[in-house]
Amino acid sequence: MTNAYEPRAIEAKWQDRWEAQGTFRAANPGDPGFDPQAPKYYVLDMFPYPSGAGLHVGHPMGYIGSDVVTRRKRAEGFNVLHPMGYDAFGLPAEQYAIQTGQHPAQTTAANIATYRRQLKLVGLSYDWERELTTSDPAYYRWTQWIFARLYDRGLAYQAEVPVWWCEALKTVLSNEEVINGRSERGDHPCERRPLKQWMLKITAYADRLLDDLDLVDWPESVKTMQREWIGRSEGAEIDFEVDGLEDQRLTVFTTRPDTLFGATFMVVAPEHPLVRQLTTDAQRAAVEGYVEAASSKSDLERTDLAKEKSGVFTGSFAVNPAFEAGDERGKIPIWVADYVLISYGSGAIMAVPGQDQRDWDFAEQYGLSIVRTVQPTPNFEGKAFTGNGPAINSGFLDGMGVADAKAAMIAHLERSGLGRSKVNYRLRDWLFSRQRYWGEPFPVLHRADGSHLRVPDAELPVELPEMVDFAPPDDGSPPLSKAVDWVRATDPATGQTVTRDTDTMPGWAGSCWYYLRFMDPHNASAPFSKEAANYWGNVDLYVGGTEHAVLHLLYARFWHKVLFDEGLVPTKEPFQQLFNQGMLTAFAYKDGTGRLVSGDEVEFKGDVAVHRETGEALEQVVAKMSKSLKNVVNPDDVCEQYGVDTFRLYEMFMGPLADSKPWNPRDVPGCRRFLDKLWRLLIDGNTDQPVRPHLAAAAVGEPQGAAADLERSLARALKRVDDSFKAFNFNTAIAALMTFVNDAGKASDALRRDQAERLVQALAPFAPHLAEELWERLGHTESLARAPWPTYDPKWLIESEVEFAVQVNGKLRGTVVAAKDLDQAALAELAVAAAGKHLEGKNIVKTIVVPGRLVNFVAK
RNA sequence: GGGGUAGUGGCGAAAUCGGUAGACGCAGCGGCCUUAAAAGCCGCAGUCCCCUGGGACGUGUGGGUUCGAGUCCCACCUACCCCA
Numbered sequence: 001m002t003n004a005y006e007p008r009a010i011e012a013k014w015q016d017r018w019e020a021q022g023t024f025r026a027a028n029p030g031d032p033g034f035d036p037q038a039p040k041y042y043v044l045d046m047f048p049y050p051s052g053a054g055l056h057v058g059h060p061m062g063y064i065g066s067d068v069v070t071r072r073k074r075a076e077g078f079n080v081l082h083p084m085g086y087d088a089f090g091l092p093a094e095q096y097a098i099q100t101g102q103h104p105a106q107t108t109a110a111n112i113a114t115y116r117r118q119l120k121l122v123g124l125s126y127d128w129e130r131e132l133t134t135s136d137p138a139y140y141r142w143t144q145w146i147f148a149r150l151y152d153r154g155l156a157y158q159a160e161v162p163v164w165w166c167e168a169l170k171t172v173l174s175n176e177e178v179i180n181g182r183s184e185r186g187d188h189p190c191e192r193r194p195l196k197q198w199m200l201k202i203t204a205y206a207d208r209l210l211d212d213l214d215l216v217d218w219p220e221s222v223k224t225m226q227r228e229w230i231g232r233s234e235g236a237e238i239d240f241e242v243d244g245l246e247d248q249r250l251t252v253f254t255t256r257p258d259t260l261f262g263a264t265f266m267v268v269a270p271e272h273p274l275v276r277q278l279t280t281d282a283q284r285a286a287v288e289g290y291v292e293a294a295s296s297k298s299d300l301e302r303t304d305l306a307k308e309k310s311g312v313f314t315g316s317f318a319v320n321p322a323f324e325a326g327d328e329r330g331k332i333p334i335w336v337a338d339y340v341l342i343s344y345g346s347g348a349i350m351a352v353p354g355q356d357q358r359d360w361d362f363a364e365q366y367g368l369s370i371v372r373t374v375q376p377t378p379n380f381e382g383k384a385f386t387g388n389g390p391a392i393n394s395g396f397l398d399g400m401g402v403a404d405a406k407a408a409m410i411a412h413l414e415r416s417g418l419g420r421s422k423v424n425y426r427l428r429d430w431l432f433s434r435q436r437y438w439g440e441p442f443p444v445l446h447r448a449d450g451s452h453l454r455v456p457d458a459e460l461p462v463e464l465p466e467m468v469d470f471a472p473p474d475d476g477s478p479p480l481s482k483a484v485d486w487v488r489a490t491d492p493a494t495g496q497t498v499t500r501d502t503d504t505m506p507g508w509a510g511s512c513w514y515y516l517r518f519m520d521p522h523n524a525s526a527p528f529s530k531e532a533a534n535y536w537g538n539v540d541l542y543v544g545g546t547e548h549a550v551l552h553l554l555y556a557r558f559w560h561k562v563l564f565d566e567g568l569v570p571t572k573e574p575f576q577q578l579f580n581q582g583m584l585t586a587f588a589y590k591d592g593t594g595r596l597v598s599g600d601e602v603e604f605k606g607d608v609a610v611h612r613e614t615g616e617a618l619e620q621v622v623a624k625m626s627k628s629l630k631n632v633v634n635p636d637d638v639c640e641q642y643g644v645d646t647f648r649l650y651e652m653f654m655g656p657l658a659d660s661k662p663w664n665p666r667d668v669p670g671c672r673r674f675l676d677k678l679w680r681l682l683i684d685g686n687t688d689q690p691v692r693p694h695l696a697a698a699a700v701g702e703p704q705g706a707a708a709d710l711e712r713s714l715a716r717a718l719k720r721v722d723d724s725f726k727a728f729n730f731n732t733a734i735a736a737l738m739t740f741v742n743d744a745g746k747a748s749d750a751l752r753r754d755q756a757e758r759l760v761q762a763l764a765p766f767a768p769h770l771a772e773e774l775w776e777r778l779g780h781t782e783s784l785a786r787a788p789w790p791t792y793d794p795k796w797l798i799e800s801e802v803e804f805a806v807q808v809n810g811k812l813r814g815t816v817v818a819a820k821d822l823d824q825a826a827l828a829e830l831a832v833a834a835a836g837k838h839l840e841g842k843n844i845v846k847t848i849v850v851p852g853r854l855v856n857f858v859a860k
Numbered sequence: 861g862g863g864g865u866a867g868u869g870g871c872g873a874a875a876u877c878g879g880u881a882g883a884c885g886c887a888g889c890g891g892c893c894u895u896a897a898a899a900g901c902c903g904c905a906g907u908c909c910c911c912u913g914g915g916a917c918g919u920g921u922g923g924g925u926u927c928g929a930g931u932c933c934c935a936c937c938u939a940c941c942c943c944a
Contacts, residue, residue, distance in 0.1 A: 221864060221942080228863090228943055357861090546941075583940095653885070655873060659866090660940085667872060667886045674885080680900090723876075731873070735884035742884090745901095805880040810928040812880055848927055854879055858927045 003688060005679040007643025011769040015123060023785050024074075024125040026081045028520065029535050034079075041078040042536050043070045044515055044575075046544025046552075049087045049507075050111035052096065055118045056625050057633045057651070057663055058584030064648050065581055065657040066543040067124045068730060071765040074125075075789040081536055083518040084119060084126040086112050088135035090507035094438040098471050104438045108135060118635060123644050123768055125785070130521045134510025135438070139517065141461035142527035143509055144443040146559065149566055151444070151454050155201040158452075161431060162271055162342065165193040170472040172197075172435050192271070192295045198433035198442065198503060202558045206230055206425045208572075209557055218578040222549045229550045231426025236410050238350065238419040240266060240318040242334070245277060250318055250334070253345035253424045256355060257413070258405030260322040261394040262373035263350035264363065266334045267311065270294040271342035278334055280315025287312050287336055294338040309362045311337030320350075321418040322395070322409075337362060345424055353384060360384040374402065430555065432506060435478035437470035439504030445489055446499045456492055462500070478502040511552055512559040515539050515574060533569050542575040545583070553578070579728060582660035585622045586631040622662045633663055645767035646672040649734060652766055656729040674734075675770055678741050678763070681748055682756055682774055690777035691756075692748075699752040706750030713743040714755050715796035721762050730766065737763060753778070758790035805854035806834045813838045816855070824849045831855040 018024060027034040043066050048059065070082040088108050097104040112133060119126070132139050150156045164173045168188035172195065183190055202209075210230050213223045235255035242250055250266065268275060270291040279287045290312040316334045323330030339358055340349050353363035354372040360383045363370050373394045376385040391397040396412070397405045413419025433442070441462045443455035455462055465486035470479045480502035481487060491498045513527070520532035553575070560574040625632050638647045650671040655661045682691050689696075703711040720736035740759065744751050757778055764771035764784055775784040799820060804827065806814040814834035818827055828847050832839060835857060842859035849855050 224864075225942060231943095549942080653872085659873095661872065664872060664886075670885045670887095676899095726876090729874095731884080735874075738884055803880080807880080807928070810879095810926090815880070846927065848879090850879055850928095854928090856879080856927055 003683055003685045005676055005683075005770075007645060007675075007769070008640075010773045011123065011639075011644045014769045014772045015120065017772075018125070018783070018785075019128070021783070022129075023783050024082070024127050025129060026079060026083075026127045029531050038077055038079040040081065040536060041073045041541075042081040042515075042539045043073070043541045044082075044518070044539045044543070045084060046542070046548060047085045047087050047511070047514060048115060049090060049092070050108065050115045051092060052107065052111055053627070054111075054114045055635055057635050057638060057647075058625050060119075060122050060124075060635060061584050061651050061657070062543045062545070062581035063119070063124055064122065064651050065579075065728060065730070066541065068652065068765040069541060069725065069728075070125055071768060071785065072725065072789060074785055075761065075764070075787060077786075077788070081130075081518065082126055083130040083132075083521075084124070084128075085130075085132035085514055085518070086115065086134065087507070087511050087514075088112065088133045089140075089439045089505075089510055091434075091436065091438075094436060094470070097438070103468075104470075105135070108133075121639055121644065122635065122648065125768070130518050132514065132517055132521050134514065137461045137463050138524075140440045140510065142517065143440050143505070143513070144455075144460050144462060145457060145527060146513060146563070147440075147505070147509075148443055148454050148457060148460075150200060150559075150562060153562065153565075155204065155562065156432070157199055157201065158196055159199050159429075160194045161197050161199065162192045162194050163197060163431065164190045165195065165476070166190045170474060170476055189296065197431055200430040200432045200558075202430045202555075203425055203427055205558050205561055206232065206427050208561055209427075209554065212557075212561075212572050216573050216576055216578070218575075219580060222546070222553070222578060222580070225549045226554060229427060229554065233424050233426075235422060235424060236406075236413065236419050237346075237422040238321065238413060240321065240350070242278065243317045243319065243331070245274075245316070248274060248277065250274065250278075250348055251346050252348045252350045253422060254350055254352075255424075256352065256402075256406070257409040257419065258391060258394075258397060258400075258402055259352040259355045259373050260320065260350065260409055261391075261397070262352045262354045262371045263320050263322070263332060264353060264369045264371055265332050265351045266318050267337045267340045267349050267351050267359075267362070268314075268334065269340040269342040269347040270336055270338055272336075272347045274348075275314070275336055278314040278316040279336075283313060283315040287314060290336060290338075297338060309337060309339050309358070309365055311335045311339075311362060311366065313366075321413065321416065333368070335362075335366070343428055344426065355384055355386055357382075357384040357386070373397075430558075432509075433503035434506050435472065435476070436504050437464070437467065437479040439506065440509055441480065442501040442503055442505065444501040445491065446501060447491065447496070448498075452501070453491070453493070459492075464504075478504070480504070508552060508555050512556045513563070515542075515556075516563070516569065527568075530568070538569075538571040538573060539575045541577045541579060543579045543581060546580045549580070579658070581657050582655075584625065585660060585662045586625045586629075586633060587662055587664065588621050588623050588629045588631040590621060625663070633665065638668065642668055642672045643675075643769075645675055645770045648768075649675065649766050652730040653734045655731050656727065658728060674738055674741065675767060677745065678759075679770070679774075681741060681744055681751065682760075683777070690779075691774075694749060695751070695753045695756050695778065697753065699754065703752060703755075706747040707752050707755075710740075710744055710747060710750055710752070710755055711792075712796045713740050714758060715792035715794070716740075718758065718762055718790055718792045719797060733762075734766060758792070760784070761787060761790040802852055804831065804852075806831045807854060807856040808835050808838045808842075808859055810856060820852050827855060831857070 029036070045063050045066050066082070070080050073080050093104040093108050096107060134140060134143070147156065166173050166183045166188050169183060173183060173190060182188060210227060210232055213226060233255050235253060236257035237251055237253050238257065238260065239249040239251050242248060250268070252266070268278065275287065275291065290310075312335065314334045314336055317331050318334050320330040320332050339362070340347065351359040351362065352373070353360040353368070353370040355374055360370065362368070371393055372385065373391055374385055374387075375389045375392045377387060377389065388402050391400050391405045394405070397408055400408060410419065410421045414421075441464055443460055443462045444452050445455060446452045465480070465483040467479070467483055469482065472479055473482060480500075487500050487502060489498050489500050490496070516528050516533065519536045520528035523529055556574055560569060561572065563569045564572055623629050623631065635647060646668065650668050653671055654667075682695060684692050699707070702708075717736040717740040721733040724730050724733035737759070744755075760771050760774045760778070761784060772784060775787070780787070801817055802820045804816045804818060805812055806816055814836065816827070816830045816834045818830055827849060839857060839859055844857050844859050846858040847855065848858070
């Protein structure tokens, strides 16, 4: 046994032992060692997409934070489920594969190996026997199975929808992959094109997705983002008859039916199906040119308030149903303009310039009439008035407030059959297919007559065919269509030849339910057993970045609710508490020309960063870690140089877990020094004793003298450690432990064995390897992973003497040490003396005493 | 344009309720130990001013409430995020 702190040796020893002894294995009901008395706790990290670059020090921050919680919960006696896996299907692997010719299955496997090695290096206490990979057929078999449930419930359907098509890349791209009408990769032009796609009817769950946000303990900001994304708005659907189109009506959604009398024109989106019929011959050339130009613009470009509006008159007129038949005011022109989106509402609007700024701008630009139908407030100086006020110029609505006028107009429209109240959502159905190779195949067969049926459950998984050339074909068909033998299949009902669906699911699919598979990861007859789902319930704590605040969390909630309706899960919501860790940034350095200087060329002269070779002073900036900024820090290097425990400790010591903060390599050694100091506190490096002799045996009775002082210090530290779990500000926990170790270092002979043990236990979540080693040296033969969480007697927190601040008119003028409960008169007397000359020549008007804190004299 | 979050020493940060701003750590300075260095230990350390003791200022800026404001209110500036 060596007696110096050698982190790498200790860390390897304990990681091996944890693995060999299955220390972090979570027992399911029925498993050996399952304790029905123990409460359960499920801590989940958002699992990573394994990219080729491996992990940088920012990735494990949330993982370490959740591991700290996990280890404490285990010590508190919970049966903790804490698993990890890989979100392994998706576009980047496929793009890389097309470029390099390597199969995505190979690169994905290599990337996962790197991730696994790095995650294990950091000593995260996952139950590795539950590890899963979404691209594994044993996993995606059940992703397809869940899709089949959606299909059977009518929640999956195929539809022609406008999607971004990139001709150069021969593929459909998602909205996120198209910037200003050009592809993010390669900067190729893209256009909107209607294509047949799989859609999931998430809109059928819109209200539940909205309402059930009240059931979960999530950051308000994330709930707000989800509410805005769902975008529920109440209003009315109104039908407009069109001159010369007897059999068609133009239907719009509006949140302001009360303003119908002010609807002076209509606007349809360029993609609106009636555009062709609405356009008169005289206007046809102009309209067709406009529609063509609009197809390459992004939604953001089209709807930006600051941008100038554009549009073209169709030549047709609609009839505003607010007016009596034949009233000339009710004949309003229909325009095509791209500030109206086909994807929102019905793709057509009634334009009310008096109460809508975008409509006002458009009306001004094209000389269309503007009628106010809500009386603006007296000093109103703007153009469109969106506030509340009495209706004007509105016939039977005149004088009513906005809310009453809405109700009255809806009632009026319902009587005439030209409108009805309607709830509209910004949320669209989920475009669920990709014309790509590296994803889950749809378990669907197509018959010659155009109908489709799903593959029977017993025949799942529909495995991806082995393909050498999976690049998208030139004609725009999906890569899987080239796997001719695979495409040909047999109809299980009729025995006739049918074809397989050749789309694949998007990257989001596998992550929609992975938290459920973790509950029962090896089940070969179901995605997870009912017993497992009932026992583990939902995820108690879900830790990840804000970048998933909307899409992943919304999609997973949707699938969860479908599974709830299937009776497969017992909870309405998948993730009870959500925590977003902050982003880890890093310093980057620029020279005088603004060029970035690589981290290894920077050295410090005192506080100033200078170029190692030229000596030039460099400007320090804070930025996200990225290759291009040359500021990526690799966890392998940090662990190699300082040890894993130092790495973990520093990540938690930097600041609150929720904050974004910069990695400062100069701060890391301080955390190592603390661990060295703590080691020396318990171990004499000059002997071969496992611990210092006075720690070998238990102390008897109450701590006295210096040991009592240490007990007070320890109690304060343990309280602060406990408190840090409320807001995940583990930096304060570590600071408290540092303070205790400093105190104990000054009276090391007085430190009692029970105090040393509690110190080690409290440290364990942050520096688990060192803590295990010290625990063993203190004579324990069992891992401390399930040793009880340390406690203290609250009486040690009570202080009899405290320092009171003495203020005169709110300014600090001295201090007084006195009994905490000294009566106010006696305390004031002491305080007057302490204030001394600051009270000379003044009358004390008032004396304010805050018990245990301060005395403030108001004096003139 | 609307909404959210944040702004505290040279740096990361702390301050649970409106009550001694800067705990803890980094970097820095001084000392001890050492032949020397490293490590360790002890001490100093917001800024400015007379430098004995102290005084003035100080939590992005400007106001306000209060005996007392980093903390509460109003306006503004800056950064990041979300929505349009």
